[in-house]
Amino acid sequence: MIYDPARANPLFGNPLKTRDDLAKAVIDLFEPLLPYFSEGGARVRLGATGAIFDRAAADLEGFARPLWGIVPLAAGGGHFPHWDLYRRGLANGTNPAHPEYWGDLADRNQRLVELAAVGFALTLAPEHIWEPLSDSDKKTVAAYLVTARDLEFIDNNWKFFRVLIDLGLERVGVAFDHGKNLAYLDELEAFDLGGGWYRDGPVRRVDHYIPFAMHFYGLIHTVLARGDEARKDRFRERARTFARDIRHWFGSDGAALAFGRSQTYRFAAGGFWGALAFAGVEALPWAEIKGYYMRHLRWWSVMPIADRDGVLSTGYGYPNLLMSESYNSPGSPYWALKFFLPLALPEGHPFWTAAEAPQPDFPEPVALKPAGMVAMHTPGNVVVLSSGQQHDKMRGANEKYSKFVYSTRYAFNIEADDRNFAAASLDGMLGLSDDGVHFRMRESLEEALISGDQLYSRWRPWNDVTIETWLLPANPWHIRIHRIATPRALSAIEGGFAIERADFNADRSEQGEGRAVWYGQTDVSAIIDLSPNPRTGHATSPIPNTNLIHAKTLLPQLRGEIGPGNTVLVTAAMALPNRENWAEALDNPPACPGLEELQQRFREKGVRVPAFALQL
Structure with missing residues (x-):
C-alpha cells in the first residue's frame, strides 16, 4: 500500500465540527505516544534528533506537553484512560532516587517551561493527577515544583510559567512566597505595546507568542487565580482588543499566518480563540470566534x-527540520494541544452552542500598527505586509521575521544554502550579492515607520550599503519600492510568492524583461518590475523542502545588476488561486507610484512602529 501522509495525521477523517469531535481529537493525538512512554512513565522519547537542552529535559517535554489537551478534556x-501512567510518571520524574528522574533544576532551564503544564494540571484536574498520589509522592512532587518556582525564568513569556506553577501549588495546598509571582506578573504587563499587543520580552518583534503565550496564559490566570481582579480586568480587556487585530492573521480557510519562530507548534496558533472562550471573553460574537477556532483545526486535519x-x-506543513529551532525536540510539537483549552467548558457554554460564522469580508487593507503590518484579504488568502522585525539569534531569522510580505496560503521559504546565490529563493524578499556567491537580505533595521496602510523601513545589508523600502497594498497586488545607495556594484534577486509545484513538470511559466509568471496547477504567482530600467524575469523552482507548507514550489523572480550610486527598484507581486480571476489581475498591474510624494507622506505622517521602537 502506498503511504498516504495525510492519513497518518491523527486528525484525518474527523469532521471537527462539535465538542465531541474535539474530545476525540485529543485522544487520537495522544494514543500514538503510548509506545514511547518509559516503563516508569516519566520519559517520552519520540525521536533521535536533539535540542539545545539535554535528553532528560526533552523526555520531560514529551511527557508534559500532551497535558495541555488532556487536562481540559478531563x-x-x-x-482519559491513562491517568495512572501520568501519576506514576510525575512521581518518578520528580524523584532524585528514581532512574527516570527528570534532572536537577536550574535557572533559565527548559524544565521550567514544561513544569508549567504540571502546574496547570494540578490546578484544573487535581483529582486525577494529585489526590490519588501517596503522601510521600506528594511531598516529592511539591518539593520539585517549589524548587522550580524559586529559580530565574527568562525575561519573556517564560515568566508566566512560574505563575502557572504557583497556581498549581496553591490549588493543592502547598505553601510558598507569593511575592515573586506578583513581581513577575507586573514585569509581564510591562511588555504591553498598546492596542492589545505585547512584546515577548525586551525585544524588537512580535509573533505568535503574543496570542498563544502572552494572551493564552494571561486568560488562564483570569479564570484560575484568586483575587487580583484589577489585573484580570486588564488581561481580559487587552485580549478583547487584540482579537480585532489577530483575526487578520487567519485566512478564510482556517490557515494561520506563518510568521516568526516556533511554527512547529502548529495549531497552538489557534489556541487564542479557545482561551477567549475559556475566560468568557466575547471579544467578537461567539459564532465568529468559534468559526476562527474550528476552521483552524480543520485546516491542519488534512496536512x-x-x-x-x-x-x-518537527516541521510545519510536513516533516521538515530545516525550519526548526535549536530548542525544538521531537516532543516540542505537542504544544499544539494548547488548542483544546475550551474542552474544559460545559457543552452548554455559548461558545459550543453557537453556530460557526464565516470570516467577515474585509475589502480594504487593515493596518496593524503595533506590529508594523498591513493585512490584505485576497481570495483564499491573507497577505500581510511587514515593516520588518528582528531576531538575530536563530537559524532562519531573516526569513521568519524580516521578509516584506507573509501569507496564510503560501507561507515562506527558508534559504537552504547561503553560498549559492543563483539558487536562492528570496520569496517576499530582496537579496543582494557582491561576489555572486554569498548574499544578504533584510535582517536588522535602523528604522521602521507606518503611515495609514503604508510601511517604511531603512536597513543595511552591509555597513556601507543603505536601503530604504516602502511597502504599499494594491489588492491583490502589493508594491515594493527600494532606494539603494551602494559604493560598489551588486547583483540583486527579488522574489514573489512561492506556490505548489506539480509532478511531471505539469506547470507552465513565462519569463522575460521585467516579468515572470508561474501558472501552477492550483495557483498563479506573478512578479513585475515597475522600475524605469526593468530587471529580467526568472521562473525558478526552489530547492525542495524549503517552503513551510509545500515540499516543492515554484517561484517567480526578478534578477538584475545594480551599479554604484543610487538606484530605485519598484516591484509589484501577487498570487491567486486558479479558481479566481487571476487573468484580469495579471492584465491590470498597479501603476508605479511617485516616490517624492511617498517620502513627503512619511515625513509628515510616519509613526515609528511600536514593536520596533524599543531602545536596545
Missing part, C-alpha cells in the same frame, strides 16, 4: 504533519 468531564505512526513531526 476538567470538562471527558474520559501531512505526522510520521507514519501518527506522532507529530
